[in-house]
Amino acid sequence: MLDIRSARKVFYKGQADEKVALDGLSLSLATGEFGIVIGSNGAGKSSMLNAISGALVLDTGKILINGADVTAMPVYKRATRLARVFQDPMRGTAASMTVAENMLLADLRSQKRTLRQGLNATRLASYKERLSILGLGLENRLDTRVDLLSGGQRQSLSLIMAVGGSPDLLLLDEHTAALDPRTAEIVMQATVRAVNALKLTTLMVTHNMQHAVDYGSRVIMLDAGRVLLEVTGEEKARVTVIDLIGHFSIKTDRMLLAS
Numbered sequence: 001m002l003d004i005r006s007a008r009k010v011f012y013k014g015q016a017d018e019k020v021a022l023d024g025l026s027l028s029l030a031t032g033e034f035g036i037v038i039g040s041n042g043a044g045k046s047s048m049l050n051a052i053s054g055a056l057v058l059d060t061g062k063i064l065i066n067g068a069d070v071t072a073m074p075v076y077k078r079a080t081r082l083a084r085v086f087q088d089p090m091r092g093t094a095a096s097m098t099v100a101e102n103m104l105l106a107d108l109r110s111q112k113r114t115l116r117q118g119l120n121a122t123r124l125a126s127y128k129e130r131l132s133i134l135g136l137g138l139e140n141r142l143d144t145r146v147d148l149l150s151g152g153q154r155q156s157l158s159l160i161m162a163v164g165g166s167p168d169l170l171l172l173d174e175h176t177a178a179l180d181p182r183t184a185e186i187v188m189q190a191t192v193r194a195v196n197a198l199k200l201t202t203l204m205v206t207h208n209m210q211h212a213v214d215y216g217s218r219v220i221m222l223d224a225g226r227v228l229l230e231v232t233g234e235e236k237a238r239v240t241v242i243d244l245i246g247h248f249s250i251k252t253d254r255m256l257l258a259s
């Protein structure tokens with residue numbers, strides 16, 4: 001469960017180029033919920049993810065993960081509770097190592113290093129099982145070097161590696177944005193399989209309105225560092241890309257009127 005309470009962050013405070021990144025942002029995500037965050041450039045999406053992961057220190061406000069106040073907790077301590085997948089498929093995996101070696105690296109990150117650290121039969125069996133969740137056949141390619149995989153396979157591998165330590169929260173930071181539309185779809189399908197199979201509480205930032213319509217249980221639209229709109233339940237099931245884009249244009253119209 002994630003609870004962001006009145007989060008505020010101002011860059012260059014008091015200077016001519018002062019930027020309010022988060023303006024009293026409040027947002028709750030129940031355990032097992034899959035929230036999709038949208039919003040125009042500069043709306044505060046990355047600042048919000050950075051505040052959750054601890055990379056951005058809030059001026060005021062609180063962040064709770066599963067009821068624990070992590071606001072003052074350093075990044076490395078929060079890392080055990082969080083998994084984050086970034087835009088660049090090259091970032092989450094080591095190219096010259098095999099699929100199995102990458103899985104082992106991810107495992108060792110989230111475990112005490114007193115265990116026997118090799119790729120033993122038990123580990124390989126568990127990696128096969130986890131990779132099979134993705135539905136991409138990666139469980140049969142444990143010995144393949146990662147640089148021989150497609151961008152979609154590689155990004156999906158990053159995802160399954162990131163969630164190996166059973167995180168309380170999965171953050172997807174535009175994780176399909178660098179992929180072509182077909183590959184992005186493959187990664188989204190794999191993402192949904194992993195989220196459902198592992199019952200992950202997930203927050204995904206995207207600029208892809210079709211993904212916001214097709215996936216997740218709630219759409220959260222940010223604007224100027226706060227929540228402008230939430231679409232959930234029946235309304236979420238019915239919402240269209242045109243509806244969502246409409247909310248962007250209403251905002252633009254308001255800005256034009258004010259100028």
Ligand SMILES: Nc1ncnc2c1ncn2[C@@H]1O[C@H](COP(=O)(O)OP(=O)(O)OP(=O)(O)O)[C@@H](O)[C@H]1O
Pocket residue numbers: 011012019020021039040041042043044045046047048
């Ligand atoms: N490190 C920083 N230094 C100064 N200003 C920043 C910094 N990070 C973000 N900002 C400002 O805070 C505001 C919110 O930025 P943020 O990157 O969170 O928006 P975003 O919704 O992720 O945008 P995008 O869709 O373009 O990635 C913007 O006005 C931005 O210029």
